[in-house]
Amino acid sequence: MTTDLLTKPGLFATLDDQPLDAMLTLLHRLRSDPREGKIDLGIGVYGDETGQTPVMRAVKQAEAHLYQHQTTKTYVAAEGDAGFIAALAPLVLGDSRARDDRFCGLQTPGGTGALRLAAELIARANPEARVWLGTPTWVNHRGLMQAAGLQVLEHPFFDKATQTLTFDAMMSVLETARGGDVLLLHACCHNPTGAEFTPDQWGLIGDLCARKGLVPLIDIAYQGLGHGMEADATGMRTVLDKVPEAIVAASCSKNFGLYRERIGALWVKAQTAQTALRARGNLILTARTMWSMPPDHGASVVRIILESPALTDLWRAELDEMRARLNSVRAALAAAVPALSTIASQTGMFALLPLERDQVVALREQHGIYMLDSGRINIAGLQSDNLPRFAAALEPYLQGDTHAR
Numbered sequence: 001m002t003t004d005l006l007t008k009p010g011l012f013a014t015l016d017d018q019p020l021d022a023m024l025t026l027l028h029r030l031r032s033d034p035r036e037g038k039i040d041l042g043i044g045v046y047g048d049e050t051g052q053t054p055v056m057r058a059v060k061q062a063e064a065h066l067y068q069h070q071t072t073k074t075y076v077a078a079e080g081d082a083g084f085i086a087a088l089a090p091l092v093l094g095d096s097r098a099r100d101d102r103f104c105g106l107q108t109p110g111g112t113g114a115l116r117l118a119a120e121l122i123a124r125a126n127p128e129a130r131v132w133l134g135t136p137t138w139v140n141h142r143g144l145m146q147a148a149g150l151q152v153l154e155h156p157f158f159d160k161a162t163q164t165l166t167f168d169a170m171m172s173v174l175e176t177a178r179g180g181d182v183l184l185l186h187a188c189c190h191n192p193t194g195a196e197f198t199p200d201q202w203g204l205i206g207d208l209c210a211r212k213g214l215v216p217l218i219d220i221a222y223q224g225l226g227h228g229m230e231a232d233a234t235g236m237r238t239v240l241d242k243v244p245e246a247i248v249a250a251s252c253s254k255n256f257g258l259y260r261e262r263i264g265a266l267w268v269k270a271q272t273a274q275t276a277l278r279a280r281g282n283l284i285l286t287a288r289t290m291w292s293m294p295p296d297h298g299a300s301v302v303r304i305i306l307e308s309p310a311l312t313d314l315w316r317a318e319l320d321e322m323r324a325r326l327n328s329v330r331a332a333l334a335a336a337v338p339a340l341s342t343i344a345s346q347t348g349m350f351a352l353l354p355l356e357r358d359q360v361v362a363l364r365e366q367h368g369i370y371m372l373d374s375g376r377i378n379i380a381g382l383q384s385d386n387l388p389r390f391a392a393a394l395e396p397y398l399q400g401d402t403h404a405r
């Protein structure tokens with residue numbers, strides 16, 4: 001290398017420093033904390049009563065089958081495994097929509113890949129479209145939409161102090177949305193709040209989207225962990241039936257425990273079968289320029305499970321156990337900390353505690369309790385042996401006099 005090359009500012013020197021992602025910073029802090037008895041309520045990964053995230057029994061059996069029968073590792077297709085999409089569609093969309101040719105679907109690398117692909121499709125179809133996010137929402141939603149060049153706007157969704165859904169305020173802000181804008185919703189088990197719409201509210205959201213010409217983009221990342229696979233999709237399906245166009249981004253990370261396999265799916269509902277085919281062509285082209293072909297392992301595992309009635313039963317039974325555990329932890333926490341009674345009626349993996357950042361930091365530093373700075377906890381990080389300790393540490397912080405502790 002000649003020295004005059006080094007005198008010029010390099011390509012990468014022009015980059016700005018970036019703050020570390022909050023989730024990754026928290027993980028790093030947790031792992032380097034030497035204290036015994038730390039309580040990890042950070043990243044959204046299911047933990048059982050022993051704190052483990054085991055490979056699900058049906059997944060293990062499907063993997064054994066795959067090991068014995070898979071004969072090649074050659075590419076599948078840019079749209080992924082058609083058998084996986086065909087098997088998953090009835091579970092996510094319901095039978096009638098899965099057969100409706102106005103819906104087209106393809107496999108994506110995780111629910112995140114589905115959301116990113118959705119954002120690219122929206123930007124390709126209408127660069128002026130704006131995406132409405134509820135506050136708060138999953139921390140990655142904003143970045144995923146902006147990465148495709150889309151403008152993001154916000155509507156109020158949840159009041160952390162009172163632990164209530166701000167539905168009327170949300171609807172009145174959404175009255176200012178423009179036709180063609182996109183409304184990003186969580187189908188169930190809202191991340192980070194655990195709050196959910198009533199069936200009537202889902203109906204009103206569907207009506208609003210239809211009346212104003214908004215396109216719902218529905219993130220269904222925790223199906224099965226709230227009330228069950230069917231019940232968790234009911235509100236979303238109400239909206240899908242009311243609007244001519246919609247997008248669904250699904251994930252198998254949580255309900256199949258396949259986090260690291262990056263397995264998800266994207267469906268677009270178009271006005272006609274012909275437009276759906278056009279959307280599909282655009283999705284495939286876009287996917288080709290982002291990841292070319294999605295990873296296969298998780299898709300094969302899910303397909304093998306869903307094509308086998310015995311494995312499907314085994315998977316559903318374990319998913320039921322996971323959901324029952326989450327709900328029993330919610331009930332136990334609500335009973336132990338009366339100020340958090342709303343937690344028992346919320347669903348899924350997350351709750352957003354009414355804590356300020358300094359209180360979250362104090363809980364971490366003084367008690368080894370790790371949660372996101374927003375006050376979000378992963379319910380599944382609590383077990384019967386650490387829950388009383390967590391409740392006792394938390395209680396004074398909910399009295400409102402602990403900022404200086």
Ligand code: LMR
Nearest residue numbers: 023042043044045138191
């Ligand atoms: C979470 O919110 O904790 C999960 O969805 C994991 C992630 O990537 O943020």
